[in-house]
Amino acid sequence: MPSRRRTLLKVIILGDSGVGKTSLMNQYVNKKFSNQYKATIGADFLTKEVQFEDRLFTLQIWDTAGQERFQSLGVAFYRGADCCVLVYDVNSMKSFDNLNNWREEFLIQASPSDPDNFPFVVLGNKIDVDGGNSRVVSEKKARAWCASKGNIPYFETSAKEGINVEEAFQCIAKNALKSGEEEEIYLPDTIDVGNSSQPRSSGCEC
Amino acid sequence: MVKKKVPDWLNSSLWSTTTAPPPPDDDRPQRYAAPKPVAAAASAAEPPVPVVAPPAPAPTHVHAPVPVPVPPRDVVSVQQEPPKPQVIVSDTRPSNSDRNDDENGSFVQPQLLSELSKKVINVRELRRIAMQGIPDGAGIRSTVWKLLLGYLPPDRGLWPSELAKKRSQYKHFKDDLLVNPSEITRRLDKSTIYESEEWKCESSGFLSRSEITHDEHPLSLGKSSIWNQFFQDSEIMEQIDRDVKRTHPDMHFFSGDSSFAKSNQEALKNILIVFAKLNPGIRYVQGMNEILAPLYYVFKSDPDEEFSLMVTGVCFSHSISVCHWFCKFLLLAPFSFEFLPSKD
Numbered sequence: 001m002p003s004r005r006r007t008l009l010k011v012i013i014l015g016d017s018g019v020g021k022t023s024l025m026n027q028y029v030n031k032k033f034s035n036q037y038k039a040t041i042g043a044d045f046l047t048k049e050v051q052f053e054d055r056l057f058t059l060q061i062w063d064t065a066g067q068e069r070f071q072s073l074g075v076a077f078y079r080g081a082d083c084c085v086l087v088y089d090v091n092s093m094k095s096f097d098n099l100n101n102w103r104e105e106f107l108i109q110a111s112p113s114d115p116d117n118f119p120f121v122v123l124g125n126k127i128d129v130d131g132g133n134s135r136v137v138s139e140k141k142a143r144a145w146c147a148s149k150g151n152i153p154y155f156e157t158s159a160k161e162g163i164n165v166e167e168a169f170q171c172i173a174k175n176a177l178k179s180g181e182e183e184e185i186y187l188p189d190t191i192d193v194g195n196s197s198q199p200r201s202s203g204c205e206c
Numbered sequence: 207m208v209k210k211k212v213p214d215w216l217n218s219s220l221w222s223t224t225t226a227p228p229p230p231d232d233d234r235p236q237r238y239a240a241p242k243p244v245a246a247a248a249s250a251a252e253p254p255v256p257v258v259a260p261p262a263p264a265p266t267h268v269h270a271p272v273p274v275p276v277p278p279r280d281v282v283s284v285q286q287e288p289p290k291p292q293v294i295v296s297d298t299r300p301s302n303s304d305r306n307d308d309e310n311g312s313f314v315q316p317q318l319l320s321e322l323s324k325k326v327i328n329v330r331e332l333r334r335i336a337m338q339g340i341p342d343g344a345g346i347r348s349t350v351w352k353l354l355l356g357y358l359p360p361d362r363g364l365w366p367s368e369l370a371k372k373r374s375q376y377k378h379f380k381d382d383l384l385v386n387p388s389e390i391t392r393r394l395d396k397s398t399i400y401e402s403e404e405w406k407c408e409s410s411g412f413l414s415r416s417e418i419t420h421d422e423h424p425l426s427l428g429k430s431s432i433w434n435q436f437f438q439d440s441e442i443m444e445q446i447d448r449d450v451k452r453t454h455p456d457m458h459f460f461s462g463d464s465s466f467a468k469s470n471q472e473a474l475k476n477i478l479i480v481f482a483k484l485n486p487g488i489r490y491v492q493g494m495n496e497i498l499a500p501l502y503y504v505f506k507s508d509p510d511e512e513f514s515l516m517v518t519g520v521c522f523s524h525s526i527s528v529c530h531w532f533c534k535f536l537l538l539a540p541f542s543f544e545f546l547p548s549k550d
């Protein structure tokens with residue numbers, strides 16, 4: 001019997017509106033940056049093949065809308081995630097303060113089997129802006145927060161310049177893989193739609 | 207889910223059409239009506255004859271009563287990368303010499319124009335014709351959209367009064383809703399300043415402990431305080447600001463540092479903020495900017511500029527309401543449409 005280890009890894013990117021979630025995803029998958037991104041409506045995803053220890057995996061990266069109003073869609077998007085990427089803008093304190101909300105919201109909505117050990121990765125984006133002069137969140141502060149939440153891996157990135165993006169996503173893929181492998185593969189009972197002789201439900205058929 | 211109520215302001219008597227005589231100086235109703243003989247012969251009544259004529263220098267006022275289609279080349283360039291609308295306006299503005307084009311919309315246009323020139327327009331029929339496409343130029347599209355959105359009444363005689371009413375309505379909304387709170391406080395302060403001076407003279411000996419009142423000041427926590435409201439709104443305004451800057455970044459019309467783009471962004475922002483404040487249950491949802499942008503673009507590019515500017519705001523309200531209802535009841539109802547909660 002062939003290996004039943006899963007080859008699809010689902011990654012969710014969360015963070016405030018405008019921190020660069022779409023840009024990071026596109027920089028990683030397409031190696032491109034554009035000033036012309038629109039606000040993401042709802043969610044979007046891209047896939048990328050990654051190789052890890054001679055095996056190929058498909059990384060499915062979900063980019064979500066930053067506006068709070070879309071959070072109610074979370075359950076549908078977050079379900080089955082193998083890793084969650086939290087993004088903030090190093091030039092915006094508010095986006096950093098909100099990381100806590102995003103993390104908790106994710107844990108509530110996705111309800112992973114082992115919330116304490118669910119893999120997160122934190123990215124402080126836009127380090128290129130104004131040569132770092134407009135920066136308001138220090139690396140120290142960010143690392144301290146990550147340490148307090150169970151040593152979340154932390155990267156400082158620039159989607160625009162392509163700094164640290166590859167490294168960050170390699171770490172994300174590795175963590176997603178680890179979490180994906182530990183999980184029991186759950187195959188729900190299949191429904192045979194071809195079998196018409198099944199008794200129909202006696203409920204209301206309006 | 208809470209039963210959705212139509213917001214009160216939508217049911218305001220201002221939206222309903224009442225008879226009022228058009229102001230005599232308004233030539234808009236005549237734009238599609240009784241064409242002047244020369245132009246009528248060339249375009250509306252008979253099959254269009256291709257006449258190649260150089261565009262006349264842009265007149266300051268629309269003279270030709272009949273809208274003229276734009277040559278296809280213009281249409282293509284508009285769709286691919288719209289040049290600054292000033293250019294479009296001068297290109298598409300009807301000139302005294304008629305330019306007709308057989309290849310573009312020649313099937314649709316006579317029908318469309320004859321429908322538009324009726325005294326009372328049959329909106330059903332208009333919708334049917336417009337399904338095949340609306341030619342660019344001369345503000346036909348913006349007029350048709352306004353009719354189909356229910357913004358203009360089918361009876362053309364009512365347009366001038368309706369427009370005046372709705373325009374003043376939007377101006378009123380803007381004045382009421384977009385005012386900086388310090389401006390309001392300043393106004394309030396002027397009326398109370400004498401009182402406080404009196405109070406100062408009376409107090410002697412110990413300084414009395416000052417209470418933080420729930421009046422109008424930035425630290426007020428009073429629920430009805432405009433400052434408190436302002437800080438609550440500022441989040442949504444930031445969101446709108448961020449998204450407006452990201453609206454059609456590939457079009458010079460909407461993005462860039464030109465004062466023209468900036469003024470358009472400002473207008474989009476105002477419209478979205480006014481809408482968000484008028485609809486506290488919906489407020490602003492990412493993506494509304496994308497619905498608004500084409501409406502604004504088309505109305506702003508209407509050659510008769512004065513006719514169009516204020517219109518967008520209210521028209522947007524209509525279209526969003528339409529979208530909202532449509533989405534809610536037809537598309538997303540089974541998936542609990544929670545990101546547009548009905549709280550109002």
